[in-house]
Amino acid sequence: MIKIDLKSSIPIYEQISREIKKNILKGFFKENDPLPSVRKLAASIGVNPNTIAKAYQELERNNVIYTVTGRGAFIAENNNKTLNKIPENLLNTLKNVVIEIIYSGVNEKIIIEEVKKISSEFKGKDSE
Amino acid sequence: MIKIDLKSSIPIYEQISREIKKNILKGFFKENDPLPSVRKLAASIGVNPNTIAKAYQELERNNVIYTVTGRGAFIAENNNKTLNKIPENLLNTLKNVVIEIIYSGVNEKIIIEEVKKISSEFKGKDSE
DNA sequence: TTAACTGTATTATTATATATAGTACAGTTG
């Protein structure tokens, strides 16, 4: 369920963080579900436990999960936030990608279709 | 015209590359226009000439500009490509950003509005 | 022709981020 590309230039801990967010959005992970332990996930992916710990710490800082020393890591409560503005850092990243895509010769309509396709994979979070 | 954030985690040479692409898309830079010299641009931004050279080399590899030793760097001819598919690396980046934005609590519609707003800043390339 | 400019190449150095390795500690659980 958590697939990592060890050859990617994207840091492993960042990939893990994203994969877990994806699984929550898709409904595979629900509130208070336990996450695999740092050591087990590290072993199954084939990376260092410190790398998993870093991912979990990043997720905890963003209130995606919570951890209890001795017990493990768990999916945090969905506080069901609704923003009507894209956070600035994400907006900048979005701008950069869209510009690169447009520069590559792809039409605006195709980009929008793709955005719809991506978001259609994630239900629940928006429809509530 | 070329604005760089020295504190950003995005490499300076990458920011420069993007800024030049933006200026081309906006029509500020046209075919065969000369670019500022490596040394002058470096001085005006306050970075090392090698960093600018690296940006120019990246742009030349992608056929965005061409360089003539002794004369300078120039905007390449617009081969006016039209793709109906987003290149895979850009698609992955787009997926990651959109997922992060959705996770932050922003609606699909708002994302699409933003994509339209971004692409509306760049005219000419698509309308031909 | 010469001086001042182009991009490019090279070597060395520094800083930072990422990942690994190994160990240790506090807390939990059966």
Added chain:
DNA sequence: CAACTGTACTATATATAATAATACAGTTAA
């Protein structure tokens, strides 16, 4: 008590990014 949790720490290795200082080949205009 044994086996598991997350966390913390030090040390090490690697890659990338950026700087610094030269040097070289080609161009351009005085």
